[in-house]
Amino acid sequence: MRGRYGRFGGRYVSEVLIHVLEELEEAFERIYPTPEFQQEFHHLLRTYAGRPTPLYYARRLSERTGLKIYLKREDLVTGGSHKLNNSLGQALLAKRMGKRRIITETAAGQHGLSAAMAGNVVGLEVEIFMGVKDMERQASNVKRMRLLGAKVTPVTTGTGVLKDAVSDTLREWAKTSRTTHYLMGSAVGPAPFPEIVATFQSVIGEELRRQILEFEGRLPDAIVACGSGGSNAIGAFRPFLSDSDVRLYFIEGGGESLDADNSAAAFVLGRPGVLHGALMQIMQDEDGQIKPSKTRAAGLNYPGRGPEISYLCETGRVKPGYAFDREVFEAVKTTAECEGLIPALETAHAIAYVLNHPEEFDRGELVVINFSGRGDKDLDAIMRYFYED
Amino acid sequence: MRGRYGRFGGRYVSEVLIHVLEELEEAFERIYPTPEFQQEFHHLLRTYAGRPTPLYYARRLSERTGLKIYLKREDLVTGGSHKLNNSLGQALLAKRMGKRRIITETAAGQHGLSAAMAGNVVGLEVEIFMGVKDMERQASNVKRMRLLGAKVTPVTTGTGVLKDAVSDTLREWAKTSRTTHYLMGSAVGPAPFPEIVATFQSVIGEELRRQILEFEGRLPDAIVACGSGGSNAIGAFRPFLSDSDVRLYFIEGGGESLDADNSAAAFVLGRPGVLHGALMQIMQDEDGQIKPSKTRAAGLNYPGRGPEISYLCETGRVKPGYAFDREVFEAVKTTAECEGLIPALETAHAIAYVLNHPEEFDRGELVVINFSGRGDKDLDAIMRYFYED
């Protein structure tokens, strides 16, 4: 069934939104394959976003782990993360659908920033909903978005984090869907969003495949990506799903610890349920009330896992894992010292997993880590962790 | 004469340093052309730095100016500016020369950061000298450098800015040159530095030439770059020097105003002299004491202009210009709103010049702006300018 990944996915929204979701699905299917769209999208990916991003052989991390580690450098995309791949695609689509405004939500600010950039390039008004707590934690990205001319609207419902921002954006969309596109930031939400986002992000995996074949003449033994909604992971994994020799790891936020309410490890602590329009793996209490997730990485601080990732983990094609906050900070430092690169806290989950799970990897194996973003936004948190504790 | 650009350049240093400068010149001439070096350098440029950087057609800036504006996207180089091109090259060279340590100075922090990155990748110790005033103004880059494991040494001599940091680094080098390479950050200093830096940065212009021919089938009418030492400008200009139809503009920091001590416009306010080992255009008083420069852009806050830029401006091949601080901040905002890109304050000088000098450009002309870096490091200064004044 369209919009389903196994039992996951679907379109669980108010009747008010059905119309625009159908319109979007139709438009995507009609417009996306056209040569004009492909040409414009790929031209912007190349000249504006900076694609293809390099695949970098991390010599010193490799020496340290006894593996052969490559980093897929999404941190080099304009704005500093993979988010722009999707935002450019959706903004172009929205423009062709005749929308004049984009709304979206953001947590780390990376997606909001990418939406603001894409909106400006394409020529659309932009409003971004952001939990008040996240606005504090990611103050510099708030500044960036405002400087780009985007309206940043604080979300005070719930606990003022990503989950609440998504809810408020859906509410706003219900009011304005005729003129406004909801630029969904990860592979979540009602159909057709997970498919649209995955499609736009697949450019990561397609490049990765070409590049690793060029450098190594073979496919990797494993690909490791962090995620919550899972857009960077799905983007990296998609072109390898049928290569059963390529192991795929999806690393979520372990938070402080797995007990009580100190984690965002939905594959450990959650179960299937419906949130924000889709059936997916969710952290929830015994009654089905959504539990707030907790991790220092704002971009992983979401209690749901996108439907496709939920499905792939259920079938065993993808192996879920997690990293605790302290492992993540250490991984940032290791990466900075070995490779001169400061990863985003989100990204550092994937690195931490590889550093701390030698049992998962044989000596000399070829491992690609999707380096989803740079850590500039997290600099203060990182410095506080190392120099003030 | 080797090391000279017209009357500019030379090697005005203490006898103590002559030996290492000769060693460096010899090593550069011997090692640089070898296939092994070229291969390693270009491989790192591609997979680590993220080259080639795109040439981006800035549609909305073009509409606004009536020109056809392309941006050469050096902001997409790892670390956020063109500085890494040179740092990778010199770090590789230093390694092959058997040095085990890199020292350098930095102002905006962009060069220091790139040196720290390059040092880590290549496996060299890194120490960075930075004026105390610049350390305050560019606090986030100080954090980045420290996180990368580099030693950041505050410079308190003089007025605690770039000029003083260069002096202190030269002093340190005099003490340690046998084991240590001074990774000069711009196209300044005693021979062979200007030539080495220009050579490593020429990758900008070489790519630019290929790209503009691909997109437009012809060379640009003008290339505009900001600068103080001039490394990004020389890098962009070099491959076009003999194309007399391509006008070249070099934009320096106008500061607050041209009078008193509020500027860094050395081509307006300076004259030839010797500083930091080379004869070049310098801001100095009637006695030949070096004048402190002043501009809000730390990376342009240097009273000297590299010998080659000094020469090219003297012969008229390059036209010097300047932009005032207030024009620069406005240019940041215009670029952010039109193109979703936040330029570094340095870079914004070049943009401001194009925006504010319609008399220099005919309608529809093809103008390439070298987008030397991103403005993340300047975010606080920018926000303060717009929202707190």
Added chain:
Amino acid sequence: MRIERKLRQLRERREGALMPHVYYGDPTPEFSFELVRTLAASGADLLEVGVPFSDPIADGPVFTAACERALSRGIKPRMCIAAIERLRSEGIDLPVVVTAYYNIVYNWGVVRFCADLQAAGADGIIVPDLPVEESEELLEAAKDRDLDLIFQVAPTTSESRIDKVLRKASGFVYVINVEGVTGPRGDIVPSTLQLISRVRERTSLPLLAGFGVSSADHARLLVANGADGVVVGSAIAEIYSKNLRNPHSTLERIRSFVSELKAACVQGMRERKRI
């Protein structure tokens, strides 16, 4: 069955129907009981009892806050169902529709959920985030328990889609007045009235119009233009929300507001022939 019967009776009596919507447990269970008694006594014809949810995406600020308050008091879904049982035992026999977001239902288990609802004495179910395409399983379970699964149509719903919804609808059709979420609003817009006629032309099922109904005038206008009645929710919650320290003190105002609403529903039906 009880729902449609009741609404047809009202139609025959030429009365517009009034269905107040309350989130159970906001701000306390005791208040909810008093509120329901008040509503029943002052003109409510049916009752919509909401199960508080952590992420009520179809609700506006008033009801979102109501959910947060109830949840922070520890209200659980089974308490809401138990409350219906208690209302029945107290003799309140209005048709009751339970509103729950789908994750609550899914988590409960759709079959068991319907069984428990029936046992408690409920008559229908509204799931605000369950469009007709996703409803098959619940619809079947509801039918098995004689419960009406209430579907919604919105100003954005196309004609062909209205037909699709109507093929599954029972009890009544919930006409969403606005493009948006629940919450008080200023005027009834023309598109709402057009939507009512568009649905009216296609079905003889009762139509209740909800979302944004915040005054007697709204109610009158909607019924006069073809709705069989109105759903009023946030406008009631708004009244007691203003005095959360002592919500009981607002019951008098709620009583008179609801009486006015009911009177307007009756009046609207009278005006209908004139239009």
Added chain:
Amino acid sequence: MRIERKLRQLRERREGALMPHVYYGDPTPEFSFELVRTLAASGADLLEVGVPFSDPIADGPVFTAACERALSRGIKPRMCIAAIERLRSEGIDLPVVVTAYYNIVYNWGVVRFCADLQAAGADGIIVPDLPVEESEELLEAAKDRDLDLIFQVAPTTSESRIDKVLRKASGFVYVINVEGVTGPRGDIVPSTLQLISRVRERTSLPLLAGFGVSSADHARLLVANGADGVVVGSAIAEIYSKNLRNPHSTLERIRSFVSELKAACVQGMRERKRI
């Protein structure tokens, strides 16, 4: 001419030479005069008068601070030259070497600079950032005015390069003791002594060893190992720098330090045969 003559006289008298180096105007012109008088009276054989520069890259922290202080007092290059004239008029007739960074000289105009220096009564020039390759113009102008342009050699200078320097040298050869900048240091390292012999083997020109000479023992050792004398700068500035409020009060300590240095230079020469 006067420089070499003086140094050869000292050599014949079997005395090591002492050349103190002061930055003129630090912390005030008056102090500089008193300082020079003190130096002349306590054993200095030659004088090195520095022209403060904004960016003295061959100098360490002590002299960098000295330059900053002098410049902040408004000291200008022509004041330094005028000061030499005044010293001469006061009867101080030690050979005087003027040290100026090249931008000062370049800005002044090399020809005019040499003319003015000669007129003031100076005998030589040191330009710390002017290696032999860049010196042609100044060398010619200096020769025209009977001024010695003093060149330096350093531990990093190769044999062939020493020869190159020696071909242009006059007055004396300045042997830079250390890899680094000016400023007091702990020990004289073996490479310094080796450098002295390396140069010694190649020239009969006098050699003065400078950079880091901070004690009588240093001076003795350098002279004993073949230097014709020593240059002492930062070690003197360090003394008065510690009491900038009243630098005059340090003159007594400077006097005895300089006397010791001179005695050590003499002693060093005596020890020479033993080595």
